[in-house]
Amino acid sequence: MNTTKPTLPTPDDAALWYEDRLYLADQRVLPERAEFLSYQQAPEVAEAIRAMVVRGAPAIGVTAAYGVVLAGRAAHATAGVGWKTAIEADLERLAASRPTAVNLFWAIRRMRALIERLDTTDPTPALLREALAIHEEDRAANHRMGDLGAELIEGPTDIVTHCNAGAIATGGYGTALGVVRSAFAAGKIRRVYADETRPWMQGARLTAWELMHDGIPVTLQADGAAASLMAGGSVGWVIVGSDRIAANGDVANKIGTYGLAVLARYHGIKVMVAAPTSTVDMEVASGAEIPIEERDSDELLSCGGRRLAPAGCVARNPVFDVTPAALVDAIVTERGVVLNPTTEKMRALMDSSMGER
Numbered sequence: 001m002n003t004t005k006p007t008l009p010t011p012d013d014a015a016l017w018y019e020d021r022l023y024l025a026d027q028r029v030l031p032e033r034a035e036f037l038s039y040q041q042a043p044e045v046a047e048a049i050r051a052m053v054v055r056g057a058p059a060i061g062v063t064a065a066y067g068v069v070l071a072g073r074a075a076h077a078t079a080g081v082g083w084k085t086a087i088e089a090d091l092e093r094l095a096a097s098r099p100t101a102v103n104l105f106w107a108i109r110r111m112r113a114l115i116e117r118l119d120t121t122d123p124t125p126a127l128l129r130e131a132l133a134i135h136e137e138d139r140a141a142n143h144r145m146g147d148l149g150a151e152l153i154e155g156p157t158d159i160v161t162h163c164n165a166g167a168i169a170t171g172g173y174g175t176a177l178g179v180v181r182s183a184f185a186a187g188k189i190r191r192v193y194a195d196e197t198r199p200w201m202q203g204a205r206l207t208a209w210e211l212m213h214d215g216i217p218v219t220l221q222a223d224g225a226a227a228s229l230m231a232g233g234s235v236g237w238v239i240v241g242s243d244r245i246a247a248n249g250d251v252a253n254k255i256g257t258y259g260l261a262v263l264a265r266y267h268g269i270k271v272m273v274a275a276p277t278s279t280v281d282m283e284v285a286s287g288a289e290i291p292i293e294e295r296d297s298d299e300l301l302s303c304g305g306r307r308l309a310p311a312g313c314v315a316r317n318p319v320f321d322v323t324p325a326a327l328v329d330a331i332v333t334e335r336g337v338v339l340n341p342t343t344e345k346m347r348a349l350m351d352s353s354m355g356e357r
C-alpha cells in the first residue's frame, strides 16, 4: 500500500491505494499532463475503466479489484450484515465496464471467491488485502516474464511494439515492455520502434513516455511504417501484450496486432506475446469466441480533438483483433514460456504447479 499521497504518476503508477481511496493515473491526458484522479465509489471506478482513464488488461484487473474494495465498504455501510447481497450491483457494474480483457473478470472472480469465505462483518480490510495481493502478484509476474522473455532474445536487435503493454498498463514494470526493460538491461536491444497505434495512440503517448522515462532508445512510427522497417532486416522480434489468450493460443490484442504478425511471418521475424496467466482464458477454445470491443467511432473520426473525416462519415472502430496461434512464436507468462502454442501446450502451462493466479 502506498505510504505517501500520490502526486505525480510515473509509469509504475497506473493504480495506487492510499489511505481510504483509489488513485488512478489519468491515461487519457498522459504524457501532456501527469495527474491522478481519486475514487471512493465502485460505480465511478467502473466508469473510469470504460472511459479508459485506466487501460491495459492487467491494470484493468488490478483496478477492478480495488473497485471491489470500495464496493464492499459501501455495501457494509448501507446494508450491514446484508452486505453480500448489497455488493452485487457494483460487482456487475465493474464487470460490464469493458468486454475483452479477461483480467477484469479474473480479478472479479477472485474477489468473489474471497467474498464467499467472509462473514457478515465489515469486509473492507480483507478485500483490501486481497486487492493489494493481486496488485503485487501482477508486478512480480511482470518481472518474471521480463526475464523469461529476455532469455529468448539473442540480440542486439531492434524491436517493434504495438500499443502500450507497459508498466502503466499493468501492476508495474509491464508485460511486453517488461521484456523490453529486461532485455535492454542485458544489452540485447538496440532500439524499440513503437507503433503510434491509432486511434487512441497508446504507443505515441504511453510507450514513448515510458521508454524515454527509462532511457531506452525508442523511435515512434506510424502504424503503417512497420512493414518497410521489417523489410530492412534490423528487426528481430515483434513483442506485444494481450487482453485475452484463448485455450488454443489465439491472442486478442490491440487492433493492428494481427497485421503485424502476418508481416513478421512474411519477413522471418519472430512474434512474442507477453502476458500473465490472468490473461489466459481456457474457457474459450479459440479466438473466434473472444468478444471484441467496438468503441465509439468518434475516437476514430477525430484526432487530438480535431475532426478528421467529413461530417456524416461512417466509421468502424474495433479496438482489438485476434492473432492466430500459428503466427505466434512464443507466449511468455510468469509460469513459463510456450513456444508455437497449441491447446495441449496451453493446458500444460495452466496446469503447471506455480500456484493459482
Ligand SMILES: CSC[C@H]1O[C@H](OP(=O)(O)O)[C@H](O)[C@@H]1O
Binding pocket: 055, 056, 057, 058, 162, 163, 164, 165, 166, 169, 170, 175, 176, 202, 240, 241, 242, 243, 253, 254, 255, 319
Ligand atoms: C499489458 S496491456 C494489454 C493490452 O491492453 C491494451 O488495450 P487497451 O489500451 O485498449 O486497454 C493493449 O491491447 C495492450 O496490448
